[in-house]
Amino acid sequence: MSHFGDLSMGGQKSMFALIRNLDKSRFEPLAIVPYEGELSKNLASAGCTVFTMPLLPLKPKFYFQQISNIASLSRIIRTHCISIVHPDHERDALIAGLACKFTNAKMLWHVRLTRKVGTDKITFSLADKVIGIAEDVRNRFEGMASLDRKYITIYNGVDCDEFKPIDKTTIKAKLGLEPNKFIITFAGQFKRGKGLMDLIAAATLIDNDNHQFLLIGKPESENFLAEMKEAISAANLESSVKIMEFQSDIQNWFAASDIVVLPSHEGTEGMGRVLFEAMACGTAVIGTNISGVRQAISQETGLLVAEKSPQSLAEAITKLMADNDLRHSLEHNGRQRALEFFDIKNHAINVEKIYEQLISVKK
Template sequence: MSHVDIAKVQVIAPNFKKRLSGVTSTVVRLVPVQSRDITIAATGPVIPAHVPQMPLASLITMPRSGPDGPRVWHARRNVEMIGGLALKYLLGKRLKLVFTSASQRKQSGLTRWLIRRMDAVVATSERGAAYLENPAQVIMHGIDLDGFAPAQDKAALREKLGLPVNARLVGCYGRIRASKGTDVFCTAMADVIKRNPQIHALIMGRAVPKDRAFLQQIKDGIEKQGLAGNFHFLPEVPVEEMADWYRILDLYVAPQRWEGFGLTPIEAMACGVPVVATRVGAFEQIVVQGTGTLVAPENPAALSTAIHDAFSPPLPIDDWRQNVRPHVAQHFSIEREAAQLIALYRRLLSAG
């Protein structure tokens, strides 16, 4: 486990959630890159061993000041903002508080109250910044281009993962719930598969207890149509294994009804996989002309048409495939995101 000397820690990145989420993924992939240029440690109940980290309990006992005077506390959830405020005002720790907001909707009264007490606010998109009462610096998410890269042998990897080697594979990954549009994806894919049985749908993610009936309803609908053999419902895998599940795809679909930012299309594109997405979150900035196509949210017919057309002559998907990784490399590298955040941290640390 990669423990950091607490006395040397300049920046703390809390991750107070046990389960995999978009925020957890952000912390896990970003902190190791940031640690090359600043002494940063993640902390939380479950942090992967390769991530520089400090035990949760050490937050109570750590020295009041860091090596530069204050430390930066970079929160990404309400509970983490509350934790930073408690450490600062109840335990007297010298902290500069930063919050990243990925939301694209009006925040609750509690969230607005917490944000007003931050020393700096980051938004992950221009659209998200417009919803904030406080001034925010826009820093878009990036991706590790070494960790997320195209497969050298896609057929061999598919065989290893137990997937159809010669099929066209279309994926949709993330939490299974209505806001993520899992049902929209499956409705659209059922229509696509009826027209082209060589296409298979991969759905990977976790349904929490309140969403299990929603998932079962989707599965029952697929079963009734006799299409179960073309749909693969896969269990959630650790963050470090996700790249393989993108590499084996021919097309990735992001069918969200609502999204704060939306990292999965970038991950797919870094692996050389074109994307069909809805016009929510930051997808309009991510999926540009020549890398895929966009449709209105909550429109299974439009989504079905877009997916079907991608695989139809003159096969636009072949052209998109050539463009996606260069586009991500130019605009969405994790090194760019890390550098912009570190510059913000240093400004706060130097202000004392």
């Protein structure tokens, strides 16, 4: 189950990558999405049956729709003999857990964020198993019954054959980027918690004209996008900070970048998928020292900086611009870390083991 129908965000990319890499001789995936869109089209192309259901916020005005969703999901489970329901958003996990109570299906909650929400206790109690994408996710459920039995950490996976190093001069030329420009890229949803205003402020502190910031993604709201543009204009950064729509070939943009930066605030990330995607592409990374992100980046593979600190961001960017040896070392080590810890093939195998455990236990 996916709470969003786009394919521009980390959770949906992770879901799609998992489904593509499941052993179809043993598991038949079906997907539920809130509306038809890029995610449903890609899932269908991968041979996955897709259902649409209005997955809405847990607010009083939507309670009747949520009750209807529980009934609809229960019918889908029975009709298609579904053994496991695998949501990755707390709102959907609550609905899935209640639907599973009326059937023989198990609920596997895939938790992608470290921040706590008010429904965590009841949703955790409804889950038969909980996967967290980083060790820090476990802290979200500290003190809850059966934590050791229910919870397991499985890092997200990236296709390291698709996300791979490419000669930077070649790929910059292919993408129309200036070959001698130092490219600093952010990729993700445009929202305040991603630290974009910090990154724009950091751009004003870099005393070097031979660089280009690329902000690639989709805005959470038009108001925030307007605020970003206003900040760029007010600082006269139009020539060095470029806002771009989400790119379906994001792996090429990561490979062309000299640095990928994720300046997120605490509670916004589970792990920061773009970081290990960039590392798989052999690109140096900078992230904020927050839960989850500090597990994606090791001392040998990237730089961690204080959150909400444009000065720290600017200093880290400037350091990697000036020190080619350090940057190249991070590039090499990052690729190796991605292969060792974040390869999608290993991720799929580890999730399949959880599926097998759940199927083997009678409800």
